[in-house]
Amino acid sequence: MAPVGYLETGVIYCDDNLHRLAQFPDDCVDLIYLDPPFFTNRHYEVIWGDEAEVRSFEDRWEGGINVYVEWMRERVIEMHRLLKPTGSLYLHCDPTASHALKEMVDDIFGRENFRNEIIWKRTSGHSDARGYGAVHDVILYYVNGQHATWNPTYQPYEPGYTEQYYRYKDPNGRRFMSADASASGLSGGGYEYEWKGITRVWRMPRETMESMEAEGRIFYTRNGFPRIKRYLDESKGMPVQDVWTDIEAVRSWHEERLGYPTQKPVALMKRILEASSNKGDIVLDPFCGCGTTLVAAQLLGRQWIGLDISPTAVRVMRERLRRAGAAQVKLVGMPVTEDDVRKLKPFEFQNWVIATMNGSHSPRKSGDMGIDGFSFMLHEPIQVKQSSRIGRNVVDNFETAVKRSGKDKGYIVAFSFGKGAHEEAARVKGADGLTIELLKVADLLEGKADLVTPETGLFGADAPVPEPRSPDSRPSIEELVASDTGQNAIEEDAEDPDES
DSSP states (O other): OOOOSSOOOSEEEESOHHHHHTTSOSSOEEEEEEOOOOTTOTTTOOBTTBOTTHHHHHHHHHTOHHHHHHHHHHHHHHHHHHEEEEEEEEEEEOHHHHHHHHHHHHHHHOGGGEEEEEEEEOOSOOOOTTSSOOOEEEEEEEESSTTOOOOOOEEOOOTTHHHHHSOEEOTTOOEEEEEEOBOTTOTTOOEEEEETTEEEEESSOHHHHHHHHHTTOEEEOTTOOEEEEEEGGGOOOEEOOSEEOSSOOOOTTOTTOOSOTTOOOHHHHHHHHHHHOOTTOEEEETTOTTOHHHHHHHHTTOEEEEEESOHHHHHHHHHHHHHTTOSOOEEESOOOSHHHHHTSOHHHHHHHHHHHTTOEEOSOSSSOTTOOEEOTTTOOEEEEOOOSSBOHHHHHHHHHHHHHHTOSEEEEEESOBOHHHHHHHHHHHHHHOOEEEEEEHHHHHHTOSTTOOTTTSTTSTTOOOOOOOOGGGSOOHHHHHHHHTTHHHHHHHHTOGGGO
8 A cells, every 4th residue: 555645634544553554644643642452451452342453462462571562663663753843642551561661662752852751540549469559550741852732731729739728818708829929039030119118029010010909919918018819710720740630530430431441531632632732733543442532632623533453443433423523434444345344353243243233232241042132123133153154053043042032033144044044044934933034244235134224334324333242241362362263263164064
């Protein structure tokens, strides 16, 4: 693929980010935030049973921290190339790898462009039998030059601060603190004159002092020395420091929660974007997961680009961005042909089928009787087979699952069905009155199935996003790796001896 000569925004790329970043032009992005898989959270990075990323992540840990850092280095080199001279990079990581990642980014950006190691306290307490509770993440903040965009930002005062410093009140109840009116210790000098019998070098000319006096903004100490009133209700708050304790992680009761295991709060991303970008600037997230960075950019009037390897994550992001007001979300790299769908990993394939049928996933991980999901509205069972020439025994076994579910109709989705499967489906309907509908992937792609239309299917403008698997139903790392190696597909083919 040839590099592009311009940068299109409002796009989510479903692709390996290293491959896609290499196609972008130099000096084209204002801000990059990345939240890659943590070095310690090998089991935690699986999105809702979606293992498109698992195999590539698996190799990263086999060689230890050095392999992980080198995997990251390739990508950070590309990100450095993309940043404008006024751009910034924020790398979200955990303390286990932050020291190694910082050395790596120092090599690429230069130590002089390191600005802060931000500590984000993401939980209030954590029990650890072998040490202190781990309650924070690290965000490494770098700039791409001395003229990087920077907008001062503020956070609420900590509890007790206002009582300690804003301890005075006007007769009308307005709280204020008193600030020095003299220019003592102030660089650049001041204005020398007499005020109320006191000659000093003051911070402001006499005319300004008189105006503030008339407005009641001068406070006098017991010995008659003037000080300036700083009102609490006019304060923007405390300038943001490098320890962030005021932004809560996404909890189960929060409205923005999607179920993504490492979802970051929108407030966290807004703080970063407001500090290091301006309206109209281009924000890039190369590990955008469930799209929090893109949503924050949309809400703040920034342009955005997202990259993620998982089609499931991309679908979720598209719907989330629409709810945030994005008029158009362009997807690039999503599976749109039968060959594309054949290349999906087993759990990703299952997600694709359920989403295309506008259905919901089975909440059970095991003992589900072969039911992978349920249809929209009527909640009829769906079984997904990433195989061709499905045979008679698959239909026969699924008949039992449909009966136990209490429904009189179910769906089996596969690439093709053998003669025995069609005969068994006809027998079941005649003998028991059950309908086992055999759906081919090609029918789903073309919108020929009853539950799918080109307008409401997976790639249509109004496609809903199915509910994600619950954390309890998420497959284990062993299952995911097994599925990636093709073991699941081999077992499925073994169920169809009549089609040999």
